[in-house]
Structures are given as structure tokens and as C-alpha cells.
Amino acid sequence: AQTVTQSQPEMSVQEAETVTLSCTYDTSESDYYLFWYKQPPSRQMILVIRQEAYKQQNATENRFSVNFQKAAKSFSLKISDSQLGDAAMYFCASYYLNYGQNFVFGPGTRLSVLP
Amino acid sequence: EAQVTQNPRYLITVTGKKLTVTCSQNMNHEYMSWYRQDPGLGLRQIYYSMNVEVTDKGDVPEGYKVSRKEKRNFPLILESPSPNQTSLYFCASSFTQTPPLFNEQFFGPGTRLTVL
Numbered sequence: 001a002q003t004v005t006q007s008q009p010e011m012s013v014q015e016a017e018t019v020t021l022s023c024t025y026d027t028s029e030s031d032y033y034l035f036w037y038k039q040p041p042s043r044q045m046i047l048v049i050r051q052e053a054y055k056q057q058n059a060t061e062n063r064f065s066v067n068f069q070k071a072a073k074s075f076s077l078k079i080s081d082s083q084l085g086d087a088a089m090y091f092c093a094s095y096y097l098n099y100g101q102n103f104v105f106g107p108g109t110r111l112s113v114l115p
Numbered sequence: 116e117a118q119v120t121q122n123p124r125y126l127i128t129v130t131g132k133k134l135t136v137t138c139s140q141n142m143n144h145e146y147m148s149w150y151r152q153d154p155g156l157g158l159r160q161i162y163y164s165m166n167v168e169v170t171d172k173g174d175v176p177e178g179y180k181v182s183r184k185e186k187r188n189f190p191l192i193l194e195s196p197s198p199n200q201t202s203l204y205f206c207a208s209s210f211t212q213t214p215p216l217f218n219e220q221f222f223g224p225g226t227r228l229t230v231l
Contacts, residue, residue, distance in 0.1 A: 004157075006157075035219070043203065043224065043225045044222065044225075045207075045220075045222035047219045047220075050219065091157055091158065093158075103148070103160055104160075104174075105157035105158040105159070107155050107156055107157045108157050
């Protein structure tokens, strides 16, 4: 079975500082996508960033960037210049192109931003 | 406005009383999916549908049914709800699940279900 692991149930960061959320995944598939989703207290699921496994270049979206280590099956999210609005639950997720069950989510990391 | 809607947003029911959670999207998406979210487990896929009349089981399908008679609607049916189905449920859709047109999933606002 495909799995996604987030080893940090909770993390905190000072406003304006940088924080990195960890994610590892386990698969024998070669074609897949990786995602980070943000879930604020409103419960809405918001896509933060995505990475295609065949791309070696790490994805970046404004203050959000990833460190994709394919050989190590690691996909960490870095948030720079943290803002109060970044406080949320963050989910790492994977999508496998040749696997019946499409999306697999990790258990989540709750991020607190301290003023 | 492009969106995925779910109804009801909150539901408290009793064991064994059949219920349906509706999901509708106005983006002409082919792919739709249902998830349940439980603390410490993240989101787990219940059922998904690649297109009209095509549905398949996800990771946790037991106790649930779905149907896809129209492209825009994908209701989740609990024929005989039990307390272990108390959870937060999300419907999601995307244009397709096939590259190169694959893109992100759009999620509904969630339905908080409590089964007593």
C-alpha cells in the first residue's frame, strides 16, 4: 500500500521566521504527483503547492517552496516569512497515476504562528 | 463562481437512519471523489468516480454507497449509519485525473456528521 507520513503532529514558528514541515512517502511507482494542502480553521482545503515526480526542479509558490528528494522519498514544505494567516493544518498528499486509489494523504501537521 | 457545494454542512443523526450527503460541482469536472477526515489519520478516500456511471472504491468504502448519474452530482449514501462513521466528510472534483490535463482537486466546504 502507498503511504504518506508526516512525523510532526504539531509545530510552531515565530511570525516572519521560516519553518519546514516534513513529509515522507513510500511507493514503488514511478509516475506520481505530490501536494501540500492547507486547512485553516474554516476547514476549507486549499492547495498550497504541487510537484511532479519527473521534474527535478523544486516547486515554488511565493513564500512556499518544497525540497523534493526523490531517492529519499522526501517532500518537505518550507514557509518563509511566516504570517499569522499561515496558521493551519497542513497535509502532504500523493497521487499515483497507475494505482487504483488515486490520492493518499498524510495525517497532517498543525502549524501555529506566534506573534 | 466555480465551486463544489455540499449539503448539509452539519448533521446529527441516529444509528441506522439512512442519510444522503449531496455534492455538486459547476465546473464540468469529470472526476469526483469523497473523503473522510479523522484526527491523526488525515483524509482517506471513500469512493471516486472517473466519469458518469463510473465509480470505484477508495481506501475505506465499507458502509458507504455512491452514484454518478449526472456529471455534476456525486451523492454519498449511508444506508445504515453507525457511530464509527462520525467524521468530517469532503467531496472533491477535478477536470480529469489523466495527465497532461491533470490538475488540482477542488474541495467542498465539508460536512460534519455525528452518528449517535
